[in-house]
Amino acid sequence: MSEIPRKAVQRTAKLASLPIGVAGRVVGGWGKRLAGRSSEDVNAEVSAKTAEQLFAVLGQLKGGAMKFGQALSVFEAAVPDELAAPYREALTKLQSAAPPMPERTVHRVLAEQLGASWGKRFAEFDDSPTASASIGQVHRAVWHDGREVAVKVQYPGADEALRADLRQLMRFSRLMQAIIPGAEVKPLLEELRDRMVEELDYRTEADNQRVFAKAFEGDDEVLVPRVVASSPKVMVSEWTEGTPLARIILEGEREERDLAGTLLSRFHFSAPSRSGLLHADPHPGNFMLGADGRLRVLDFGAVARLPEGLPRTLGELTRLALENRPEDLLGVLRREHFVRPGTTLPGEEIQAFLGPFVEPLREEVFHFTRTWLRGQAERVADLRNPDSQTGRSLNLPPQYLLIHRVTLGATGILCQLDAEVPARAIVARWQPGFAD
Structure with a gap:
């Protein structure tokens, strides 16, 4: 058996072990209840052990599981601390400790993608990777014209491994739903699957990056590295340095946290x-x-791809929720098919459900915290809460799914940063339909 199929089998076995482990813990939990322990204590213990196993397995994987773990990382701010701690540790390992490709493999991929004389394109090339990504690794180099560059090289067999991981992950989305309250995991997985397949061709990524680099060229707040060269499995961009947001989340000072959060918000809404x-x-x-x-x-x-910018409907809904106009809010939701035909939902219930989400826009500067996000997640996930029932009665049209996921993700980062952000002014400037 070759190395790539062998690793794929090992990955599949690790992923498949998760539901089995959960089943064993649930059976054990029944036994503990019969022995007299409270259901709350037993459920907490089962949830904690399940989260620990899930996060530990994701932390050992590349491909789809690693990408999915990265996507979920922004939701850890909504997870109770006792569950989030092992998750943060697994994600740290996931982002920094993935085993590198052998030098000969890197050189083979470079030769296949850039030609047999690929070495002549570089004045220098560091064979030791500086970073690992979900489907490739990054090397620091000097282009033949003297520019410092980052060279992203895709792992051989990454496409096969990615699709295999995604098939496995789809099989136990309900398990992840139980661990991450308030997040619709199955639609998230389906949408991520579609995006990840696109990412396998670095030429598509290079085209996207060129568009962003041109749009933000000379900007005072955002820098997007320019693309130097690209092929299906190798991409070369200008080198850039800075303090990773992950480090600012862990140990950043207040000024640094607020600046990072404000710039991230402006980038998200203005792009x-x-x-x-x-x-x-x-x-x-x-x-x-x-x-x-x-x-x-x-x-x-x-x-x-949003050629006309962010949808005007989202700004209109946000403004109506902020202005406490339940009937108008319900009317727009029906018009845009957020409410299914035949569904009866009082406007007051819609306002009660959506109102707390727009809290960051009620004041000039809002302090995004884990406590605030956790409260929102618990409110939506608690089946005893009327807001949860209202949320489950709403429909998210497909054209808004990706925007919704990205906005939630950006909000999760702001809460991880514990940042104070002038969110209202940013939304008013860049979100169509909010201020007019």
Whole structure:
């Protein structure tokens, strides 16, 4: 058996072990209840052990599981601390400790993608990777014209492994739903699956990055590295440095946290109007804060194409919820098919459900915290709460799914940063339908 199929089998076995492990813990939980322990204590113990196993397995994987783990990383702010701790540790390992490809494999891929004389394109090339990604690794190099560059090289067999991981992950989306309250995991997986397949061809990512780089060229707040060269499995971009948002989340000072959060918010809301694209991979590993105070944005494999900018409907809904206009709010939701035909929903219940989500826009500067996000997640996930029932009665039209996921992801990062952000002014400036 070759190395790639062998690793794919090992990955599949690890992923498949998750539902089995959960079943064993549930059976054990029944036994403990019969022995007299309270259901609350037993459920908490089962949930904690399940989360620990899930996060530990995701932390050992590349491909689809690693990508999915990165996408979920922004939701850890909504997870209770006792569950989030092992998750954070697994994600740290996931982003920094993936085993590198052998030098001979890197050189083979470079020769296949850039030609047998690929070495002549570089004045220098560091064979030791500086970073690992879900389907490739990054090397630092010097282009033949003297520019420092980042060279992303895709793992051989990454496409096969990615599809295999996604098939396995889809099989136990309900398990992940139980661990991450308030997140619709199955639609998230389906949407991520579609985006990830696009990411396998680096030429698509390079085209996306060129659009962003042109839109933000010379910007005072955002820097997007320019693309130097690209092929299906190798991409070369100008090198850039900064403090990763993951480090700011762990140990950043207040000023640094607020600046990173504000710049991230402005980038998220302004990019569709400026470039016609929405960066659709929001996790801390894709952003850095440079010494010049500008946000560095990386990884453009996943985007939403919004040639007319963010949908006006979203701004209109946000404004109506903020202004406490339940009947008008319900009317727009029906018009845009957020409410299914034949469904009866009082406007007051819709307002009660959506009102708390727009809290960040009720004041000039809002403090995004894990406590606030956790409260929102618990409110939506608690079946005893009327807001949860209202939320489950609403429908999210397909054209809004990706935007919704990315906005939730960006909000999750703001809460991880514990950032104070002038959110209202940013939304008023860049979200059509909000201020007019």
